[in-house]
Amino acid sequence: MIIESSFALIFGLLILIWSADRFIDSTASVARHFRISPLLIGMVIVGFGTSAPEMVVATFSSIQGNPGIAIGNAYGSNIANIALILGLTALICPISVKTHILFKELPALLFVTALAAFQLYDNELTRFDSIILLGLLIVLLFLAFRQAKNAKGINSTDLSCNNPQTVQIPLKKSILWLLCGLILLIVSSRILVWGAVNIARFFGVSDLIIGLTIVAIGTSLPELASSIAAVRKGEHDVALGNILGSNLFNTLAVVGIAGIIHPVTVGPELFFRDILTMSMLTVSLFIMCIGFRGTGKINRVYGALLLVCYISYTAYLGLCIISEGNINQINY
Numbered sequence: 176m177i178i179e180s181s182f183a184l185i186f187g188l189l190i191l192i193w194s195a196d197r198f199i200d201s202t203a204s205v206a207r208h209f210r211i212s213p214l215l216i217g218m219v220i221v222g223f224g225t226s227a228p229e230m231v232v233a234t235f236s237s238i239q240g241n242p243g244i245a246i247g248n249a250y251g252s253n254i255a256n257i258a259l260i261l262g263l264t265a266l267i268c269p270i271s272v273k274t275h276i277l278f279k280e281l282p283a284l285l286f287v288t289a290l291a292a293f294q295l296y297d298n299e300l301t302r303f304d305s306i307i308l309l310g311l312l313i314v315l316l317f318l319a320f321r322q323a324k325n326a327k328g329i330n331s332t333d334l335s336c337n338n339p340q341t342v343q344i345p346l347k348k349s350i351l352w353l354l355c356g357l358i359l360l361i362v363s364s365r366i367l368v369w370g371a372v373n374i375a376r377f378f379g380v381s382d383l384i385i386g387l388t389i390v391a392i393g394t395s396l397p398e399l400a401s402s403i404a405a406v407r408k409g410e411h412d413v414a415l416g417n418i419l420g421s422n423l424f425n426t427l428a429v430v431g432i433a434g435i436i437h438p439v440t441v442g443p444e445l446f447f448r449d450i451l452t453m454s455m456l457t458v459s460l461f462i463m464c465i466g467f468r469g470t471g472k473i474n475r476v477y478g479a480l481l482l483v484c485y486i487s488y489t490a491y492l493g494l495c496i497i498s499e500g501n502i503n504q505i506n507y
Contacts, residue, residue: 177377180370187367190359191396198356198401202413204349226252226424227357228364228394233429236382237436244372245433246300246441247386248394249425250291250449254387255395256418256425257456258485260402265478268406270415272464272471280419281461283315287426288457292450298441305434312427360397368393380496383441387449388492415473422457444495452488456481 229252233245264270290311294304344352371389398421405414433439463477 176373180373180377183366183370184374187363187365187370187393188396190363191367191400194356194359194363194400197352198360198404200344200408201349201351201353201356204344205346205353206413208346208349226421226429227361228368228397229425229429230432231361231365232368232390232394233433234436236386237433240437241382242433242437242439243382243441244386244390246430246439246445247383247449248390249386249429249433250445250453251387251391252395252398252425252429253288253422253453254449254456254488255391255485256398256422257453257460258481258488259392260395260399261415261418261460261473262478262481262485263399264402264406264414265473265481266475267403269475269478270406270473271411272415272473273412280416281464284419284422285457285461287311287423288454291426291430292446292454295441295446295450298443298446300430300434300439300441302435302438305431305438308427308431309435312424312431315423315427360401364394364397367396378496383445384492384496388489388496448491456484459484 229248232248236242236244236248261270290308294300294307368390371393372385375385375389398417402414402417405411405417459481460473463473464471
């Protein structure tokens with residue numbers, strides 16, 4: 176089983192990276208064809224698509240009576256998206272931030288993060304809490320699509336000015352690759368997570384820790400591959416919109432689905448360790464996007480700081496895993 180699971184990890188990762196590159200090409204091309212803002216494409220289509228693995232994990236883990244994996248997966252992915260993925264992406268290529276992100280998308284993420292902290296302060300996620308999360312998701316999607324509908328459109332030269340070497344792909348081919356890329360992203364993520372969970376459970380780690388570490392990193396790989404591919408192609412709006420949209424979907428849809436299927440009671444460590452870490456990273460992202468000199472760019476220094484934060488957080492979770500392993504041995 177360990178050999179099969181290890182093979183699944185490697186195979187899933189390779190397919191994931193290849194499909195993400197095709198996925199970004201097609202989404203950017205579709206955005207140009209329909210004169211839609213790449214940021215909206217990144218937040219809605221790419222954000223939803225790359226959060227699909229988390230939604231699948233949340234659904235099946237909750238049905239199987241393991242909601243801790245779903246909750247840990249959602250919040251662990253949010254932490255990984257900001258600290259690991261944006262950190263690595265910014266190190267490869269600094270990410271430019273446009274003004275409207277500071278007044279629309281980032282405040283929405285701050286509000287949703289605050290709502291998540293408020294709901295889990297009592298260490299419970301009820302079905303009523305989940306209904307609120309899913310209802311807010313519907314409202315945000317409605318506002319996003321209404322904004323796109325009311326927009327006059329963006330000139331195709333504006334959409335490709337960041338990368339003059341961008342090749343226009345025919346619309347039918349773009350849509351086909353978008354669907355194929357999305358399917359491969361989901362399938363490869365499921366293969367990867369299956370292997371990772373089997374390996375983690377072999378060592379007797381709790382559902383919450385599995386969700387926060389192995390599953391969170393595994394299901395965040397689509398965001399990592401997509402964001403790196405996006406900045407390499409000059410699609411900064413897609414890269415940042417991907418992270419913002421994914422975190423919104425994780426907090427609202429993934430947690431909402433998990434809570435609807437199976438209300439969750441968690442330990443206080445989730446709030447004081449993981450929710451607070453996610454909240455501080457979200458606030459830090461807002462500060463970085465504003466910039467102390469009004470630069471509006473997540474530069475390499477910020478990227479390095481985010482990576483240090485993620486390494487520190489993961490090291491602390493590693494200590495928790497060791498502690499749990501020792502307790503399990505004592506109980507055994």
